Ligand SMILES: Nc1ncnc2c1ncn2[C@@H]1O[C@H](COP(=O)(O)OP(=O)(O)OP(=O)(O)O)[C@@H](O)[C@H]1O
């Protein structure tokens with residue numbers, strides 16, 4: 001067996017373990033919480049009172065306008081100076097959640113706005129309240145349009161979790177770095193890490209395609225609202 | 227049973243309804259006719275409060291609500307009146323992510339909190355009534371315009387509204403498909419469903435309406451029994467408008 005293959009196989013265990021214990025939970029949790037933040041922010045921007053709108057616009061401006069790595073450093077290394085001490089994993093989780101919240105809020109705002117006004121009126125006309133119309137009529141239609149752009153965000157997130165290595169989270173990329181530190185084989189280990197990220201992204205792309213097919217079962221979107 | 231008293235509606239400086247008063251008897255079918263921009267749609271939307279009148283009084287059955295300029299209407303009051311009405315839209319507006327029967331059940335399960343089985347039973351009966359029993363599980367996108375509009379009528383009727391409001395229910399349809407919808411509405415009328423419909427379709431109006439309100443520039447120019455108003459309009463303006471419609475519809 002060639003040396004590079006042997007090294008890759010030997011490293012596979014620790015890398016997969018790090019992916020399972022850190023990369024995956026960090027991705028899933030921050031995406032879930034980020035979507036909740038994004039939904040709330042989008043609803044405030046669309047329907048909220050003006051002062052609150054200003055607050056959430058400021059939030060989106062900051063988190064879209066500064067580098068994710070800088071945000072993570074501020075949370076993990078910066079906040080202790082004002083007495084807020086966080087472990088690495090929760091610090092990363094907060095950073096990614098706020099970042100995803102800012103980006104996804106723009107997507108959610110756009111897709112909610114894309115549902116025709118007539119659908120609101122149809123919902124109201126059968127007696128629904130605003131909340132019922134939102135939950136039963138608007139969000140399901142908006143959700144379908146949101147799948148491709150939110151999938152993009154999700155896939156970016158999987159790769160971006162490697163930044164958490166810089167604030168000492170022992171996720172997959174950091175596991176690779178550690179092996180490099182003892183084997184002096186950066187090329188082999190980083191190629192392996194890259195391939196594993198590629199595999200995760202590919203699985204997600206495939207899931208996205210399946211979800212889109214499922215959501216498309218009720219026919220062409222545009223024809224459906226002719 | 228439905229009373230609009232001195233309804234005024236402004237959009238900014240644009241006064242779209244200028245003190246409209248109309249009384250609609252239970253079991254009657256009232257056609258709103260008149261030139262484009264006259265305020266027909268706005269008047270219908272003021273009955274189910276998709277638009278809030280600037281001033282005036284609205285009564286539907288036992289429920290009454292008065293409007294004053296600059297005064298916000300409680301959403302509870304809007305709900306209270308709106309639930310007395312059902313609406314059929316020009317472009318159907320079925321929920322595209324729900325099947326035909328789910329569209330009809332939606333108001334029963336979500337709004338009235340009926341158990342699913344009971345809602346399904348009523349929805350089936352209504353789909354049967356509008357001749358759509360064979361398309362119960364179809365997605366709206368797979369239905370023709372006339373079929374979609376018939377499902378939309380069933381959806382509007384499901385919560386048993388006191389009045390069915392129709393805004394040009396046939397004008398997005400080819401004549402053939404329009405006929406299906408006219409037939410369904412005609413049958414509902416003969417069963418005593420109270421209806422108010424805005425329409426340019428003389429065939430629809432003269433076939434099923436017993437009252438006509440002629441609305442122009444936000445003012446009721448003439449109103450009365452359909453047969454006499456169509457045959458013998460009192461106002462010159464009404465006469466000319468009906469002649470134009472007749473000419474258009476016979477010409478093409
Ligand atoms: N949401 C709105 N904002 C501003 N103006 C409006 C609004 N809705 C209606 N209008 C105005 O009110 C007037 C009456 O419109 P409406 O749609 O009620 O007429 P209509 O009789 O139904 O016409 P049509 O036969 O073309 O359907 C028009 O001048 C229209 O521009």
Ligand SMILES: [Mg+2]
Nearest residue numbers: 266267268424
């Ligand atoms: Mg109109």
